[in-house]
Amino acid sequence: MAIVLGPNQYGKAENRLVTVTRDGAVHTIKDLTVSTSLRGDLTDTHLTGDNAKVLATDTQKNTVYAFAKESPVGEIEDFALRLGRHFVSSQEAISGARVLIDEHAWQRIEGNDHSFVQGTNEKRTTAVTVEGERAWVVSGVRDMVVLKSTGSEFHGFPQDKYTTLKEAYDRILATSVTARWRYQGDGIDWASSFAEIRRLLLATFAAKHSLSLQQTLYAMGEAVLLERPEVAEVRLSMPNKHHFAVDMSAFGLENDNEVFYAADRPYGLIEGSVLRDDAEDAGSAWHTLPAF
Numbered sequence: 283m284a285i286v287l288g289p290n291q292y293g294k295a296e297n298r299l300v301t302v303t304r305d306g307a308v309h310t311i312k313d314l315t316v317s318t319s320l321r322g323d324l325t326d327t328h329l330t331g332d333n334a335k336v337l338a339t340d341t342q343k344n345t346v347y348a349f350a351k352e353s354p355v356g357e358i359e360d361f362a363l364r365l366g367r368h369f370v371s372s373q374e375a376i377s378g379a380r381v382l383i384d385e386h387a388w389q390r391i392e393g394n395d396h397s398f399v400q401g402t403n404e405k406r407t408t409a410v411t412v413e414g415e416r417a418w419v420v421s422g423v424r425d426m427v428v429l430k431s432t433g434s435e436f437h438g439f440p441q442d443k444y445t446t447l448k449e450a451y452d453r454i455l456a457t458s459v460t461a462r463w464r465y466q467g468d469g470i471d472w473a474s475s476f477a478e479i480r481r482l483l484l485a486t487f488a489a490k491h492s493l494s495l496q497q498t499l500y501a502m503g504e505a506v507l508l509e510r511p512e513v514a515e516v517r518l519s520m521p522n523k524h525h526f527a528v529d530m531s532a533f534g535l536e537n538d539n540e541v542f543y544a545a546d547r548p549y550g551l552i553e554g555s556v557l558r559d560d561a562e563d564a565g566s567a568w569h570t571l572p573a574f
């Protein structure tokens with residue numbers, strides 16, 4: 283029997299980076315969480331502790347901040363590609379890099395040039411993988427919380443001896459959307475692509491009459507693929523944030539779908555991917571990414 287080192291990667295996770303860009307009195311901020319992971323010829327450090335090929339995670343962290351100073355961060359996809367390509371091209375032992383970036387949303391406080399409010403916890407995300415000369419970009423959105431107060435039903439499910447759920451013909455549908463989409467092709471305008479995809483996801487959630495969250499998930503992915511040729515595949519993870527109508531019969535009150543208990547757990551977790559059958563090969567795009 284032989285014991286061998288399996289797949290591995292290492293890096294600095296969750297570097298918190300904030301930049302302030304000044305155009306006279308008008309400031310713009312960018313608030314990112316950047317994680318870098320490197321792969322390559324790293325057997326020595328694992329087997330003998332020889333670190334000659336280990337670009338320190340501390341150096342990786344410093345590189346993130348230095349790159350933010352040396353040129354404008356720009357779109358998170360471009361920043362992640364710059365970092366990933368730098369690590370792979372400058373370190374002989376490093377053959378691959380994964381850079382994850384979450385962008386935290388801030389809105390300008392009306393009438394003020396340098397004050398901001400974090401009105402939502404929603405994040406724009408990217409996961410860039412570099413392997414030698416090749417690169418893949420998977421971007422997305424996280425913690426995009428949506429709710430519709432009608433236009434959602436759930437019925438027709440199996441009734442076994444453990445089933446107590448009542449059939450619903452008009453229920454609240456609420457979820458926190460995590461979506462990742464894999465890009466294909468070149469020359470993509472990351473900012474406008476993100477804005478359009480986000481708009482399509484929201485518009486479809488709102489407009490699609492839902493017979494299940496699964497149906498809504500598919501429709502959201504399908505809408506993106508129908509409109510956006512630069513997207514090969516969409517993966518969605520959508521917890522069903524249950525809202526249960528409170529039974530008020532004990533108080534002699536009838537609750538006509540007006541008062542709800544918003545349960546935080548357990549929650550249904552609906553996950554799925556929607557893809558075009560002629561999509562470019564995924565290559566290493568999803569390698570080691572959390573499934574959704």
Ligand SMILES: O=c1[nH]c(=O)c2[nH]c(=O)[nH]c2[nH]1
Binds near residue numbers: 436493495496550
């Ligand atoms: O949209 C839904 N999908 C389910 O699979 C499910 N299961 C459940 O209890 N409620 C719901 N709602």
